[in-house]
Amino acid sequence: MSAARDDILGGIRRALRRGPLSADQAAELTERIAAHRRNLVPARAAALDPAARIDLFVAMAEEVQTTVARVSSELDIPAEVARYLAAENLPAELVVAPDQSLDAIPWDTRPLLHIRRGRAEAQDAVSLTPCLAGVAETGTLMLASGPGTPTTLNFLPDTHIVVLHAGQIVASYEDGWDLLRARFNPPPQAGEVDRPTGGPEGADGAPLLPRTINLITGPSRTGDIEQRIQLGAHGPRRLHIVLVEDAPSQV
Amino acid sequence: MQPTSHSFPANARAGLADPILQTALGLARTGFPQRRQEAIARLPEFEELREQGRAIKDHALANLDFYLELYERNVTAAGGQVHWARTAEEARATVLAICRAANAKIVTKGKSMVAEEIALNDHLEQNGITPVETDLGEYIIQLRHEPPSHIIAPAIHLMKEQVADAFREAHTELDPARPLIDPRALCDEARTVLRPRFLAADVGITGANFLVAETGSSIIVTNEGNGDLTQILPRIHIVITGIEKIVPTLEDAATLLRLLARSATGQEFSSYTTISTGPRRPGDLDGPEEYHVVLLDNGRSALLGGEFQDMLRCLRCAACLNHCPVYAAVGGHAYGWVYPGPMGAVLTPALVGLGEAGHLPNASSFCGRCESVCPVKIPLPKMMRHWREREFAWRLNPPVYRSGLRLWAALAQRPALYHALAGTASRVLGWAGQLRGRFRSLPFAAGWTAVRDMPAPQGRSFQSLWTEQQRRSERRR
Helix, strand or coil, X not given: CHHHHHHHHHHHHHHCCCCCCXXXXXXXXXXXXXXXXXXXXXXXXXXCCHHHHHHHHHHHHHHCCCEEEEECXXXXXXXXXXXXXXXXXXXXXXXXXXXXXXXXXXXXXXXXXXXEECCCCCCCCEEEEECCEEECCXXXXXXXXXXXXXXXXXXXXXXXXXXXXXXXXXXXXXXXXXXXXXXHCCCCCCCCCCCCCCCCCXXXXXXXXXXXXXXXXXXXXXXXXXXXXXXXXXXXXXXXXXXXXXXXXXX | CCCCHHHHHHHHHXXXXXXXXXXXXXXXXXXXXXXXXXXXXXXXXXXXXXXXXXXXHHHHHHCHHHHHHHHHHHHHHCCCEEEEECCHHHHHHHXXXXXXXXXXXXXXXXXXXXXXXXXXXXXXXXXXXXXXECCHHHHHHHHCCCCCCCCCCCCCCCCHHHHHHHHHHXXXXXXXXXXXXXXXXXXXXHHHXXXXXXXXCCEEEECCCEEECCCCEEEEEECCCHHHHHHHCCCXXXXXXEHHHEECCHHHHHHHHHHXXXXXXXXXXXXXXXXXXXXXXXXXXXXXXXXXXXXECCCCHXXXXXXXXHXXXXXXXXXXXXXXXXXXXXXXXXXXXXXXHHHHHHHHHHHHCHHXXXXXXXXXXXXCHHHHHCCCCCCHHHHHHHHHHHHHHCCCCCHHHHHHHHHHHHHHXXXXXXXXXXXXXXXXXXXXXXXXXXXXXXXXXXXHHCCCCEECCCCCCHHHHXXXXXHHHHHHC
16 A cells, blocks of 8 residues: 555655655754643642642542542451452452552452452453552542553453552643653663664653553543433443552652 | 535435434433533633644644654554555545454444544445444444434434333343333343343454654543443453544643643543554553554645645534534434534535535534534634535536525625615615514515514614725714
8 A cells, every 4th residue: 555655645745845855854843742742731730739639530520420439548458458348339359450550559458359360351250450540630549550550440340440659640631741751762872872863762662652641530420312411331330549649748 | 424514405305303302412412512511610620721732733734744743653663553544435444454364253332532533333244254342322323323413422313212112122031021211220121132232343443632743652542441441351452533633642632631631521631532542562461462543634635735735624523513503403413424413514515515515514503612612723614605605606506506695795895785685675674574574475585484473673784884984083083
């Protein structure tokens, strides 16, 4: 299909009445990308101090039927999960992301909770995952796929429980992008051999982003029948955040 | 899908006479605009974001070749494949070839207007592959064998009773006596029926709301989560989308995302915004093994550099449909193809030809609401006017219509004659209508008076009052 490619790109240039961009013009666009310049970021969350930002995150999340429970330490997670499952009349059985960030949760304090680590399968009713960030402006969770964080956990089970640390709550999507870049594509350290610029890959030839980034704002919903909102269209019917307030906000 | 846009007048009359459609449209008329208004009232920066959104899309379109090539390099670097399709036919063939190579039997689909545009489902079915629409609205209309009537709410023309009928007819394995009386039950039934299809699918096809050049990513925005199950469960993920969806960076995408959900459904943010980059990575426990992107041109590049380029900014949010008095009266099927409402009135003639779709840019009162709510400020009325001019220049209107326009133009260019005739007509009508103050019928205006009375002219014309006032103020000076 390279004839199609040439035709389409040629057609674009013809319509724009120019040839391919000059090296200078291309360099300017490459620079625009590398700068990651932000457009207008709403003041709603950006102007807040960390405590108020956390409150805004919780308020925005609850507005879209996410439930939030605040706990003071990771040690409290098993108790909160057990309480939530009992309150929602759900089985005490869950599949937990095999991510090391969740390894320290003392599940043995709740021996009645049945825990499996791995990806979600069709029969799993409840999942528990970490996340990369919470975005305060709309109460949105940011999750990245990886060996420890399979994406099926976010969509197959009826109930999705997410562990979010207060220090992970940022103001805007743009703050989230910065976190992503820092984590998956860190800038070269001083002394490191310069990578060729303008190339597509990250530090070691890896792609710039994980396979899947999920921005999740409330449980699954649809308004496709008479515009009456129903939760749990295809994804989770319930989204529950365990907000761990164990460290002062670092962001 | 074969367009029926040439039958717009007949389609529209049928829509106006359809009581179910009218009830359904009644719900849409108030719901969408009100929710949008509430969302925007909460974001003081919205107007400034619209301006920036417009600028981002303009910048991307002015450098479209550069960003497409960069996007392709980054998709490839992430292990994905980009396929270029000049026409609907090429796009269909590409998708079919990928499905065949995978020996696919069942294909799940997230909602994609581009897939509708190229009539992908028919093509797959004709070749022995079963496409399963998974968006609830799309699933309903697939069962009913009809096209979508709205670009974000495909089954907006139906009430729950029609949905229940379609489900009873299709889901014969379920108890026929089950109650299907409310949207909750219907939604649950669709979830139950579709879950095994998600798990069985060999290929998942989604559209894209945005393509990010910087990272080689595709972004979909959904509420149901069906698009995500469609792309993470099957072995192969195919993205099919138009070349104009490209944006330079994630920062640019963020600005447009802030505009999209608020303009579309009035949500602060949709439930799921998903950024996909290539196939599954080493060590991943799930995700597709292959990731393909089909980039469709199909007439889009030809719009660059001309009077319709602004249309390529469109985010497909449907705000213009939701605020259009014509759409709200006749519904989406009247427009006779994939894209209805004001955005369809501009885009459809470009994609299927003005001869087929000439009625659409005429089906507007030019009230301007579409442009005023567009998140990227597309001048829709102006472009409809461009189509009307072309229609006249290319001699596509009927002779009587053309003669009438020519006559009117001749009068309008001769102010003295125009005022004399208008004054006479106004005096005659004023005299004839003085008893009732209105007319129930008038010669040559049956179309107008069939549904409303024409008020009788009273007193003098604006022009003569204006002239007199000008004279008076001159005298005072």
